[in-house]
Amino acid sequence: MGLxxxxxxxxxxxxxxxxxxxxxxxxxxxxxADLIDLDKLGAIVTKTITPEPRCGNQQPRIFELPYGLINxxxxxxxxxxxxxxxxxxxxxxxxxxxxxxxxxxxxxxxYVKSVKGLxxxxxxxxxxxxxxxxxxxxxxxxxxxxLTISQNPGKTYRLVREVKKNTRLPLIVKLSPNVTDITExxxxxxxxxxxxxxxxxxxxxxxxxxxxxxxxxVPIFGGLSGPCIKPLALRMVHQxxxxxxxxxxxxxxxxxxxxxRDFLQAGAVAxxxxxxxxxxxxxxxxxxxxxxxxxxxxxxxKDTKKKGIS
Ligand SMILES: Cc1cc2nc3c(=O)[nH]c(=O)nc-3n(C[C@H](O)[C@H](O)[C@H](O)COP(=O)(O)O)c2cc1C
Numbered sequence: 001m002g003l004x005x006x007x008x009x010x011x012x013x014x015x016x017x018x019x020x021x022x023x024x025x026x027x028x029x030x031x032x033a034d035l036i037d038l039d040k041l042g043a044i045v046t047k048t049i050t051p052e053p054r055c056g057n058q059q060p061r062i063f064e065l066p067y068g069l070i071n072x073x074x075x076x077x078x079x080x081x082x083x084x085x086x087x088x089x090x091x092x093x094x095x096x097x098x099x100x101x102x103x104x105x106x107x108x109x110x111y112v113k114s115v116k117g118l119x120x121x122x123x124x125x126x127x128x129x130x131x132x133x134x135x136x137x138x139x140x141x142x143x144x145x146x147l148t149i150s151q152n153p154g155k156t157y158r159l160v161r162e163v164k165k166n167t168r169l170p171l172i173v174k175l176s177p178n179v180t181d182i183t184e185x186x187x188x189x190x191x192x193x194x195x196x197x198x199x200x201x202x203x204x205x206x207x208x209x210x211x212x213x214x215x216x217x218v219p220i221f222g223g224l225s226g227p228c229i230k231p232l233a234l235r236m237v238h239q240x241x242x243x244x245x246x247x248x249x250x251x252x253x254x255x256x257x258x259x260x261r262d263f264l265q266a267g268a269v270a271x272x273x274x275x276x277x278x279x280x281x282x283x284x285x286x287x288x289x290x291x292x293x294x295x296x297x298x299x300x301x302k303d304t305k306k307k308g309i310s
Pocket of ligand 1: 022047069071075129132174200201224225229251253273274275276
């Protein structure tokens with residue numbers, strides 16, 4: 001089975017296969033260049049950048065569970081300027097795989113600044129991260145409780161519409177799973193002009209990260225990812241694929257070819273691998289090979305209404 005049969009077009013981004021990296025789990029791509037063949041990937045999504053660099057949250061920032069990971073990195077990133085002057089040119093020198101830049105921000109102006117800066121940078125598309133649970137980049141609900149932009153359909157609509165006016169690159173909007181009805185948010189993003197959606201970001205979670213007698217003295221709050229979220233992600237992808245016409249990139253606990261196939265079967269055009277990259281940097285290549293070893297991509301079942309979920 002050749003590469004051709006697995007090629008996909010994601011809102012104008014031509015990918016040789018439907019497997020990409022999930023933002024924040026693959027650095028800026030460069031870090032993995034000695035470990036795997038970057039040319040084999042469908043696309044590389046870089047760590048979310050903000051206009052200014054960020055050093056992220058205090059340690060501990062990662063907590064491993066038997067079934068997943070809690071992270072509270074807090075969008076540590078090099079900022080827009082270094083992405084443009086250093087990371088993207090270096091990445092371009094070592095691979096021809098399409099690169100999608102993930103951007104985040106505190107205000108609409110932040111997002112607009114980044115998309116304007118990325119014009120002519122050679123990136124194939126932009127991922128709009130409006131769903132990170134680990135930073136106060138959203139809006140305040142009461143005094144201390146922050147929600148992300150993608151937890152509100154009106155705010156999602158207004159931000160996406162404004163960003164879309166300022167870029168000609170394909171715009172992929174990344175959604176939070178922490179909502180009552182994800183289809184409502186998905187529809188808002190589509191209406192505002194999103195070219196594609198990607199879901200899901202992590203679930204707000206908590207664990208006690210201390211050990212022994214001190215176990216309960218170190219609570220860690222962060223985003224939950226990995227195999228344990230896969231059924232939740234699959235349900236949301238299934239629902240969103242039946243709500244919007246724009247393509248969907250699916251992620252959430254994809255660890256092998258069968259996981260990837262499940263999401264493609266649910267209607268996703270492409271899939272992204274996140275936590276799996278920390279378990280084994282070669283996992284993404286294994287997933288690509290597994291999809292190619294089977295009968296290419298599964299047929300889409302967008303119109304199939306399954307009992308219980310539609
Ligand atoms: C350590 C870590 C850092 C992450 N950083 C980002 C980020 O910068 N931007 C973003 O949109 N998502 C970020 N994510 C979320 C992932 O891209 C992905 O949406 C999520 O982890 C679900 O996929 P997975 O279960 O395969 O990890 C991060 C996830 C992890 C585990």
